[in-house]
Amino acid sequence: MSALGDLIELFSKLPNLGPRSARRIVLHLLKNKEKIIPQVITSLNDLKSSLTFCDDCGNVDISSPCNICNSNKRKSEKVCVVEDIGDLWAIEKSKAYDGHYHVLGGVLSAIDGIGPDELNISSLLKKVRAKKINEIILATNATVEGQITAQFIADSCEKNEILITRLAQGIPIGGELDSIDYNTLSAAFNSRSEMKTKI
Ligand SMILES: [Zn+2]
Numbered sequence: 001m002s003a004l005g006d007l008i009e010l011f012s013k014l015p016n017l018g019p020r021s022a023r024r025i026v027l028h029l030l031k032n033k034e035k036i037i038p039q040v041i042t043s044l045n046d047l048k049s050s051l052t053f054c055d056d057c058g059n060v061d062i063s064s065p066c067n068i069c070n071s072n073k074r075k076s077e078k079v080c081v082v083e084d085i086g087d088l089w090a091i092e093k094s095k096a097y098d099g100h101y102h103v104l105g106g107v108l109s110a111i112d113g114i115g116p117d118e119l120n121i122s123s124l125l126k127k128v129r130a131k132k133i134n135e136i137i138l139a140t141n142a143t144v145e146g147q148i149t150a151q152f153i154a155d156s157c158e159k160n161e162i163l164i165t166r167l168a169q170g171i172p173i174g175g176e177l178d179s180i181d182y183n184t185l186s187a188a189f190n191s192r193s194e195m196k197t198k199i
Contacts, residue, residue, distance in 0.1 A: 057102050107119070
């Protein structure tokens with residue numbers, strides 16, 4: 001039984017999984033062990049042996065520098081700063097951006113004891129000084145920690161005379177004003193942009 005208990009404990013330490021979800025996953029694996037477990041083992045081995053973190057941006061790929069850093073179709077003078085690789089994937093899926101990235105690996109958090117040295121901030125500042133970068137897009141989450149982190153980076157980059165932007169915050173597509181919380185509505189007012197006309 002210890003193999004079962006060990007695996008449940010291991011899974012319960014994964015993000016967003018508690019002991020209950022971990023138990024459900026392990027029991028599901030056990031019930032379908034002949035089919036799923038070999039696939040999981042193969043996938044985990046592939047993950048371990050073939051994937052690496054990009055030394056330049058922190059993305060995960062089969063090589064370093066990653067596909068995005070290596071591509072000559074991407075605009076290397078633009079850097080989009082994100083908290084985690086999942087955020088990079090989300091932006092890539094949107095196809096809204098054609099520049100480079102920088103993954104911080106988290107956000108500043110006094111409660112959790114995460115300061116600038118725990119994040120990939122010094123490597124970002126080094127990149128800004130060394131490369132021809134003309135825009136930094138701060139795409140950290142719209143949380144208190146995300147805002148503080150974005151502000152810290154903006155203040156640290158101030159002397160470099162580059163455009164520092166922050167993603168607009170406000171009304172989601174399809175959203176209705178009377179169903180949006182006041183903070184979001186206030187942020188939408190502050191992030192309002194000029195409406196383009198045909199003339
Ligand atoms: Zn990269």
